[in-house]
Amino acid sequence: MSLAYAFEDLGDPAQDGLADALMRHGVRMAFAKDEEIYAQEDGTEFVYAVVRGGVRTIRLMSDGRRQIGEFYYAGEVFGLEPGPERRYAAEALCECEVLVLKRSALRRLADDESLERAVWQATRRELxxxxxxLMLLGRKTACERVASFLADMVERRGSGAVDLPMSRQDIADYLGLTIETVSRMLTQLQTSRIVEFAGCRHFQVRNHDALSRLAA
Amino acid sequence: MSLAYAFEDLGDPAQDGLADALMRHGVRMAFAKDEEIYAQEDGTEFVYAVVRGGVRTIRLMSDGRRQIGEFYYAGEVFGLEPGPERRYAAEALCECEVLVLKRSALRRLADDESLERAVWQATRRELxxxxxxLMLLGRKTACERVASFLADMVERRGSGAVDLPMSRQDIADYLGLTIETVSRMLTQLQTSRIVEFAGCRHFQVRNHDALSRLAA
DNA sequence: CGATCGGTTGAGTCATCTCAACAGAGGTGG
DNA sequence: CCACCTCTGTTGAGATGACTCAACCGATCG
Structure with a gap:
């Protein structure tokens, strides 16, 4: 039986095996907002799962331009990179708790072969x-990007009201936009009655059809 | 001993095991320019390697916008997706030959455990x-994108003169730009004496430092 | 209560796109 | 072998979506 229920939200069922192993054998760690969980040059000997809060993976260019690779929320596994060295750093979006487990320990536990399949599936999900x-950054307009982002949040973080644990800058760096453009698109979506914000980090979808049509 | 030498160019050494298995056991197939190798809805039961020519993987939006995921050249493995269904279609860039092998056959051959490592490494390379x-599409300027693309071509396709097997439209859809912008950036790189074109699909780098500085 | 921080809004600029004309290469048929 | 056609790529002019810079606003915190 899966222990994934112990997470704040339920994770992707495909990751249950992994989440399970992390729950059983992982070490719980707490991080402050913006604290680094691992750096870009680090090795990949650890795997992580978010218990509470959120995490971003980031990559910097020499002149400071930043790209966010992905956000991870409660119940999700992260840090599973196939190479020996981190390509992205990971940071806490807000005060949060994660579970850490050595990959070698994971491998040792892998007599249960479903675990190996779980690692593979997590990698698949990642890819x-x-x-x-890639499609979002290469071919979507600013409005479509923001809509896609909100739709994804709703899909992952549950029904009804959703709160955004990340700043506008984080969203902008995830979508390849500026904070101003993100802000404008959000107010635009709001004036078109597609979403409704109650405070800048808390929203609700008003017109799901229109949102998913925009998200394309 | 590796059989990878039998490819037109040598592949990534990390893929030798895979390339080897494909050479030994794969079926050779020929495709005409623009012919589909697999479709977006297809299963992922086959793995491929390019013997001659080039391949692109593409994804379409409902309104026709196109994003190219990656280009593959002689000696490179492609079609290794972790999920059960293709997320991208694959098409021949030009008249080309590929080797095809069932993943199950690959798995059967995997008593040689280096093969499994090779599959893992190919996935890693892909990711x-x-x-x-992602960084290119999210945060680089048009000029930087084109420079990155050319630098990558040089790195992968060898020294001295390089020829581009793909159209400007392909390059544009890979870089998230329009053909006109790609063309303008190419002439700009040429007028700055960084690269030199002899015909629109054949070029040589004149100033490697400047090119990699632009590619950032 | 002022300072600071994150977010919004506005005005103007700029990079890239769109639309259109043109040019060259390659193929085909006479 | 040439004339023509088509296809791909280049160039130009103008439009526009997103960016930059700056002011403002509200919440939070000392």
Whole structure:
């Protein structure tokens, strides 16, 4: 039986095996807002799962331009990179708790072969999300990007009201836009009665059809 | 001993095991320019390697906007997606030959455990390239994108003169630009004496430092 | 109560796109 | 072998979506 229920939200069922192993054997760690969980040059010997809060993975260019690779929320596994060295750093979006487990420990536990399948599936999920992100950055307009982002938040973080644990700058760096453009698109979506914000980090979808049509 | 030498160019050494298995057991197929190798809805039961020519993976939006995921050249493995269904279609860039092998056959051959490592490494390479692509699309200028593309071509396709097997439209859809912008940036790089074109699909780098500085 | 921080809004600029004309290469048929 | 056509790529002019810079606003915190 899965222990994933112990997370704040339920994770992707495909990750249950992994989440399970992390729950059983992982070490719980707490991080402050913006604290680094691992750096870009680090090795990849640890795997993580978010218990509470949120995490971003980031990559910097020499002149400071920043790209966010992905956001991770409660119940999701992160830090599973296939190479020996981190390509992205990971940072806490807000005060948060994560579970850490050595990959070697994971491998040792892998007599249960479903675990190996779970690692593979987590990698798959990662690649698929990245590919969707590619289309977003390469071919979508600012409005479509913001709509896609909100739709994704709703899909992942549950029904009804959703709160955004990240800043506008984080959203902008995820979508390849500026904070001003993100802000404008958000107010635009709001004036078109597609979403409604109650405070700048808390929203609700008003017109799901229109939102997913925009998200394309 | 690796059979990778039998490819037109040598592949990534990390893929030798895979390339080897494909050479030994794969079926050779020929495709005409623009012919589909697999479709977006297809299953992922086959793995491929390019023997001659080039391949692109593409994804379309409902209104026709196109994003190219990656280009593959002689000696490179493609079609290794972790999920059960293709997220991108693959098409021949030009008349080309590929080797095809069932993943199940690959798995059967995997008593040689280096093969499994090779599959893992190919996936790793894929993810890493996609992550670089993400930064390119999210945060680089048109000029930097084109420079990055040319630098990548030089790195992958060898020294001295390089020829581009793909159209300007392909390059544009890879870089998230229009053909006109790609063309303008190319002439700009040429007038700054950084690269030199002899015909629109054949070029040589004149100033490697400047090119990699632009590619950032 | 002032300072600071994150977010919004406005005005003007700029990079890239759109639309259109043109040019060259390659293929085809006479 | 030439004339023509088509296809791909280049160039130019103008439009526009997103960016930059700056002011403002509200919340939070000392």
């Amino acid at each position: 698929e999300r990245t590919q969707g992100h | 890493e390239r996609t992550q670089g692509h």
